[in-house]
Amino acid sequence: MKKITRNIKYMCLLAATITLSSCSSDDDGTSNQEQPKSALVAGEANFSKYVAVGASFSAGFTDNALFIAAQQNSFPNMLSQKFALVGGGAFTLPLMNDNIGGLLFNGALDPNGGFKPRLFFNGAGPEVLPDTPTTEATTNLNGSFNNFGIPGLKSFHLGVAGYGMANPYFGRMASSPGATVLGDAMAQGPTFFTLSEIGGNDVLSYAISGGSGVDQTGNYNPATYGGNDITDPVVFASAFNAAVDALTSNGAKGVVANVPYIATLAHFTTVPYNPLDPTDPNFGPQIPTLNNVFGALNPIFNAVDPTRAIVFSTTEASPVVIKDESLADISAIITAQLNASPTFPAFVAQFGLPPAAAPVVAALLGQTYGQSRQATEADLFVLPSSNIIGKVNQAYAGFLVSQGLPAAVAGQFSVEGVTLPLEDKWVLIPSEQLAIKTATDAYNSTITSTAGTKGLALVDFKGILEQASTTGYSSGNYIYTTALVRGGLVSLDGIHLTARGYAIMANEMMKAIDATYGSNFEASGNLLDSGTFPTNYPKAFR
Incomplete structure (x- = not known):
């Protein structure tokens, strides 16, 4: 999974701005006011x-x-x-x-x-x-x-x-x-x-x-x-x-x-709730790998709360992944279920990690996705979130490296709004x-x-x-x-x-x-x- 560098663009047109500004008398904010009747x-x-x-x-x-x-x-x-x-x-x-x-x-x-x-x-x-x-x-x-x-x-x-x-x-x-x-x-x-x-x-x-x-x-x-x-x-x-x-x-x-x-x-x-465009060359090719990753978690989400399942579409714009602090924290459930799965060591191996790393990865996935879900139209995103969605959170990537993950893998699991749920500070639920x-x-x-x-x-x-x-x-x-x-x-x-x-x-x-x-x-x-x-x-x- 390559680094995803998707960044939200402001939805505005220079022509529209020029049109709205064209009636100004000058650039310094002075105005010509109507004469009283x-x-x-x-x-x-x-x-x-x-x-x-x-x-x-x-x-x-x-x-x-x-x-x-x-x-x-x-x-x-x-x-x-x-x-x-x-x-x-x-x-x-x-x-x-x-x-x-x-x-x-x-x-x-x-x-x-x-x-x-x-x-x-x-x-x-x-x-x-x-x-x-x-x-x-x-x-x-x-x-x-x-x-x-x-x-x-x-x-x-x-x-x-x-x-x-x-x-x-x-x-x-x-x-x-x-x-x-x-x-x-x-x-x-x-x-x-x-x-x-x-x-x-x-x-x-x-x-x-x-x-x-x-x-x-x-x-x-x-x-x-x-x-x-x-x-x-x-x-x-x-x-x-x-x-x-x-x-x-x-x-x-x-x-x-x-x-x-x-x-x-x-x-x-x-900022839209669903900015992840499958036609974006930085995002679209990663969708199969992303769905494979979340495929290991979705059975757990579906058993607890199907609204938490995370799936990225190959034909439509997908919502970002957020942390919703109003949700029950199922970190321990995720970790326990992954550790109990006989196929989880093989899942970990596809990222170049040894089977012995499975418990560590299970704990990290539980910690990361314990209160996660994909956004809906009812969620609002603060304007500065446009600058971080789709970018690697270097601090979190550094934390994953400190837990034993290779830098490349750490970066893959630190993409804001994609593999790393957006923190509460970016969204109004x-x-x-x-x-x-x-x-x-x-x-x-x-x-x-x-x-x-x-x-x-x-x-x-x-x-x-x-x-x-x-x-x-x-x-x-x-x-x-x-x-x-x-x-x-x-x-x-x-x-x-x-x-x-x-x-x-x-x-x-x-x-x-x-x-x-x-x-x-x-x-x-x-x-x-x-x-x-x-x-x-x-x-x-x-």
Whole structure:
């Protein structure tokens, strides 16, 4: 069995990207906005001091990074420009140093490999910009700001004293080392606020770790602060209500947004469950040998649970093999049955191993496949799994060599998703997806109830993304979807929005303000034309 080097390609077209981007006025994220049709009025809202509180979306995070153009194309900054037409004051952003993205720590890159530059589209898929960040994380900006969109912020982080020492995105703008996000926001004396995506990171960090608690994005992941467990809905409710109570304490009005079902985003829907193509010259010729190997295990699987049987098709794309921790561990059963089989020593011999190696191989097969199965359509794979499926896991191959297997054999049994089940960190199984949905529903119940009690405008962000992921969301001359690259709504990291996506958020917030406070952003023609904003930023853009 030869080394299988199958690697999943991003399903996107350069032509589609060019088409989606063609209406941008220029590459730096500026836009030509519609002229109002009639006089704009604020209604009951007072926009003189607008403060945005939120996480990555509020910050403008896109393409797995924060950078100047992205911040300028954040939905709070877009809103502030419209609010300025009816008495809104200055809106100050904690700007990064460049359009590269990423952070330095005392002049050095993050030793853990995070906080990398932004992604760009290389014609086939997303790629990290080959530059060094210039924004120093340890330098405090010493200013007064209006946008408290903090990448990585979870609900309970809002009131944590000294949170800036854990999260450099807040640390570089915090008023003091012991400051809280909510305290600094309130110090601005807001007359109007947006409170958005609170609760998103509370489930996102769990989701992007495949429900395993291990962050495997390979790039900076802004949802990992405070661990990867799903936030208890009771804790969320307490934190969210405390934030709303504080923000409205001086009579300020505002808009809140609910939390989408994040599993509908491209980060979880791009990598197919069945990417193993029999026409692939690196995989197809290996299918008979693979089926022979699993032929020794399938009788055991069929006796315990037929859904665990592993068979690769010679005519259709086959699912990857995964480890499902919700399955009963039958490692001991596999090992015992193989050791009891009179034909197993001959099976081992076909790999050039002596009969005496049979017990060792039986134990290794039991350990490897005790909770394995082939994936189904119900499983979701995190975007970074595309980089490892079909590749040899060198660490595991090294382990097999240490157990006495020749290097060639060790490599054959270490192919990710084929002979080595994908670990839990790469996949969201149905039970993990249900845990995310259950928590999201609880968060949204709190958000809806609180908005109603406080008389706040409410944006159904969940509904917008659901529509985009199914029939598509229509805005201007475009229909946006959540597909990676070609959908126009979700940026290259598969989670955060494009500038067009943020323009859509701004529009939905203005519509909600109109409905709740009697303004007329929509009727006066002051909604944004999402098509005039970029979907991505070119490699050369600095």
